[in-house]
Amino acid sequence: MPRITVTVDGVTYEEEVEPRLLLVHLLRDRLGRTGTPIGCDTSNCGACTVMLDGRSAKSCSVLAVQADGSDVVTVEGLAQGNEWHPMQKAFHTEHALQCGYCTPGMIMAAIDLLRDDPDPSEEAVRRGLEGNLCRCTGYCTIVRAVRRGAAEMSKAREPQEVPAP
Numbered sequence: 001m002p003r004i005t006v007t008v009d010g011v012t013y014e015e016e017v018e019p020r021l022l023l024v025h026l027l028r029d030r031l032g033r034t035g036t037p038i039g040c041d042t043s044n045c046g047a048c049t050v051m052l053d054g055r056s057a058k059s060c061s062v063l064a065v066q067a068d069g070s071d072v073v074t075v076e077g078l079a080q081g082n083e084w085h086p087m088q089k090a091f092h093t094e095h096a097l098q099c100g101y102c103t104p105g106m107i108m109a110a111i112d113l114l115r116d117d118p119d120p121s122e123e124a125v126r127r128g129l130e131g132n133l134c135r136c137t138g139y140c141t142i143v144r145a146v147r148r149g150a151a152e153m154s155k156a157r158e159p160q161e162v163p164a165p
């Protein structure tokens with residue numbers, strides 16, 4: 001069986017994998033990252049979205065062997081210690097979930113969207129997240145959360161004022 005090396009949420013793993021094993025199954029069943037759910041078997045829902053080498057990817061449509069040598073970040077790797085990522089906070093603040101099944105994928109896709117458009121309009125958010133489906137919320141709170149998360153992330157990037165001596 002092929003042997004792969006993959007870094008997930010900052011931890012490097014060496015695994016022997018069947019060539020047909022999907023990345024999402026490696027993450028969930030072998031590496032315990034059950035925060036990444038499976039919502040369909042057609043690559044449609046986006047629930048399984050993770051970051052693969054810095055860009056969002058549906059982990060149900062990537063083979064584990066294709067991730068050999070890659071850096072994967074799941075929703076479980078976003079927080080810094082006890083501090084949630086600003087996008088996680090924004091989803092919480094805006095109540096942008098009901099059952100929560102789509103939430104990990106939405107958050108990962110949202111973070112990726114902001115890489116290309118740090119201050120997206122409502123329309124840009126809707127367009128950017130069209131690969132992620134939610135059957136509960138009607139999307140309004142999700143769109144608000146992504147825009148709030150964007151604002152928080154851009155605030156965090158602003159240079160901090162240095163107090164006068």
Ligand code: FES
Pocket residue numbers: 037038039040041042043044045046047048049058059060061
């Ligand atoms: S589980 Fe991957 S897109 Fe639905």
Ligand code: FES
Pocket residue numbers: 096097098099100101102103133134135136137
């Ligand atoms: S909150 Fe239930 S699918 Fe989105």
